[in-house]
Amino acid sequence: MNSVTAIKSSKIDTHSIPSDLFIGGKWIKPSSGKRIDVFNPSTEERLATIADATVEDGISAVDAAAAAAKGWAKTAPRKRAEILLKAYNLMMAKADWLAELISIENGKALADAKGEVNYAAEFFRWYAEEAVRINGDISIAPGGANRIMVQYQPVGISVLVTPWNFPAAMATRKIGPALAAGCTCILKPATETPLTAFAMVEILAEAGVPDGVVNVITTSSPGPVISAMLHDPRVRKLSFTGSTGVGRRLLREASDCVINCSMELGGNAPFIVFEDADIDAAIEGAMIAKMRNGGEACTAANRFYIHESIYDAFAKKLSAKMGAMNVDDGWLPGTQCGPLVNAPSLQKVVRFVDDAVARGAKVLTGGKKLDRKGYFYPPTVLTDVAPNSELLHDEIFGPVAALVSFKTEDEVIALANDTEYGLVSYVYTQNLARGLRVSEQLDAGMVALNRGLVSDPAAPFGGTKQSGLGREGAHHGLLEFTEAKYIATSW
Numbered sequence: 001m002n003s004v005t006a007i008k009s010s011k012i013d014t015h016s017i018p019s020d021l022f023i024g025g026k027w028i029k030p031s032s033g034k035r036i037d038v039f040n041p042s043t044e045e046r047l048a049t050i051a052d053a054t055v056e057d058g059i060s061a062v063d064a065a066a067a068a069a070k071g072w073a074k075t076a077p078r079k080r081a082e083i084l085l086k087a088y089n090l091m092m093a094k095a096d097w098l099a100e101l102i103s104i105e106n107g108k109a110l111a112d113a114k115g116e117v118n119y120a121a122e123f124f125r126w127y128a129e130e131a132v133r134i135n136g137d138i139s140i141a142p143g144g145a146n147r148i149m150v151q152y153q154p155v156g157i158s159v160l161v162t163p164w165n166f167p168a169a170m171a172t173r174k175i176g177p178a179l180a181a182g183c184t185c186i187l188k189p190a191t192e193t194p195l196t197a198f199a200m201v202e203i204l205a206e207a208g209v210p211d212g213v214v215n216v217i218t219t220s221s222p223g224p225v226i227s228a229m230l231h232d233p234r235v236r237k238l239s240f241t242g243s244t245g246v247g248r249r250l251l252r253e254a255s256d257c258v259i260n261c262s263m264e265l266g267g268n269a270p271f272i273v274f275e276d277a278d279i280d281a282a283i284e285g286a287m288i289a290k291m292r293n294g295g296e297a298c299t300a301a302n303r304f305y306i307h308e309s310i311y312d313a314f315a316k317k318l319s320a321k322m323g324a325m326n327v328d329d330g331w332l333p334g335t336q337c338g339p340l341v342n343a344p345s346l347q348k349v350v351r352f353v354d355d356a357v358a359r360g361a362k363v364l365t366g367g368k369k370l371d372r373k374g375y376f377y378p379p380t381v382l383t384d385v386a387p388n389s390e391l392l393h394d395e396i397f398g399p400v401a402a403l404v405s406f407k408t409e410d411e412v413i414a415l416a417n418d419t420e421y422g423l424v425s426y427v428y429t430q431n432l433a434r435g436l437r438v439s440e441q442l443d444a445g446m447v448a449l450n451r452g453l454v455s456d457p458a459a460p461f462g463g464t465k466q467s468g469l470g471r472e473g474a475h476h477g478l479l480e481f482t483e484a485k486y487i488a489t490s491w
Contacts, residue, residue: 017199022214036218040105041107057217062235066157068184068210082128092118095117098117105195107375110331121172123457131180131181134482145490150484156236157184160175161238163242165296177477193341194218239472247263267421268394268421269424271289275310277428279314285426286318287452288452291336300396305406307407357382360386365379365380379400380400385403420465427439427448444467457474458473
């Protein structure tokens with residue numbers, strides 16, 4: 001049974017967190033004079049009001065980034081590294097507070113929020129190390145006429161657009177490499193979870209980031225504000241994490257000025273379990289791949305393809321695990337599954353499950369919205385899911401596992417690849433040759449082989465097809481914020 005306890009109040013005073021626009025190292029009021037309400041998804045109560053930026057405010061942020069650009073680009077790599085490392089240490093010192101803040105405004109379980117803080121901080125440490133390793137190269141032209149010198153320079157002012165599901169990690173995953181490369185930036189966080197971004201920028205300022213190097217704006221009109229910034233000739237980079245639909249629109253906007261784009265978009269991850277897999281290990285991996293952040297992750301396992309010979313056993317064990325999870329306000333210590341972030345997210349999950357059931361799916365656990373305040377949906381396991389069910393073709397972004405059986409290796413590879421997305425795939429088998437063979441045939445940017453987690457700051461994160469362009473993390477993520485300059489010379 002999913003247990004539900006009374007909602008209690010957090011000790012964090014969210015009204016004490018700065019909530020205006022952070023431009024040029026100062027907190028300023030929006031030119032509109034308007035505010036946006038931020039709500040606790042567990043209680044539906046207002047947490048704070050934040051600034052509602054206009055197009056003019058967006059251009060002011062670009063002005064500030066432009067004023068700081070030359071000085072930051074000339075700052076020694078070691079100095080940039082020391083600032084990033086200090087930001088890492090400050091984040092870790094405030095880890096418990098940050099985790100509770102994330103839980104309050106996002107709804108995720110406190111344990112997940114603590115994991116996010118550690119993961120987010122590591123991007124600052126990783127790129128502190130990478131900042132001093134932007135290496136060029138020298139070679140002789142094949143014809144011998146000249147030397148080929150290549151160096152990497154900052155791409156320029158960068159607009160960073162982040163989602164609500166990982167408000168700390170998605171910010172640091174972009175800010176870290178941008179600063180390491182010598183770029184100034186404007187962060188536009190989601191209005192569902194802006195308080196974490198405000199807390200992060202204060203940490204960066206305390207760490208010594210100069211005024212104007214990192215600016216933060218929030219707006220209820222992201223389309224016009226982002227468009228205005230992308231059409232400013234001083235802006236040279238867009239790094240976006242969010243839905244594929246919004247990503248497509250931003251790519252069209254960016255094309256007008258040929259803006260360098262990195263896109264981390266949607267996913268529809270298959271979770272494949274072969275007949276020879278260690279079922280208990282696969283269940284543990286499934287709980288991580290499916291239930292981290294309550295399923296509200298682009299990497300979340302969406303479609304579970306289980307070999308017919310172990311299908312019933314897997315379904316029984318998974319439903320027992322998910323059915324026993326404690327559902328409650330995210331920040332409470334015993335919570336294992338918090339609420340969804342808002343009402344539309346909850347309504348989408350309800351629609352997907354109802355559609356699958358109407359097409360013949362069986363509910364092993366969960367399956368109905370909880371009768372309580374907040375945007376709660378219980379961990380749910382569905383079996384016998386019909387091929388035309390909506391939740392097999394779109395991101396669920398919730399705590400729902402849809403199970404389908406398969407017979408052969410070729411069949412499951414075809415099923416897994418039958419999607420416009422290609423972010424991550426999960427494979428469980430004790431046959432290493434099969435695991436590697438299948439991994440190579442899966443059309444995804446990342447594959448977790450006998451693991452339920454792929455994310456790592458030292459690894460290139462990104463997808464194929466309509467799951468995005470470019471990579472974040474690793475050295476690859478640093479190069480996304482640089483331009484390669486070739487100099488032909490002779491001596």
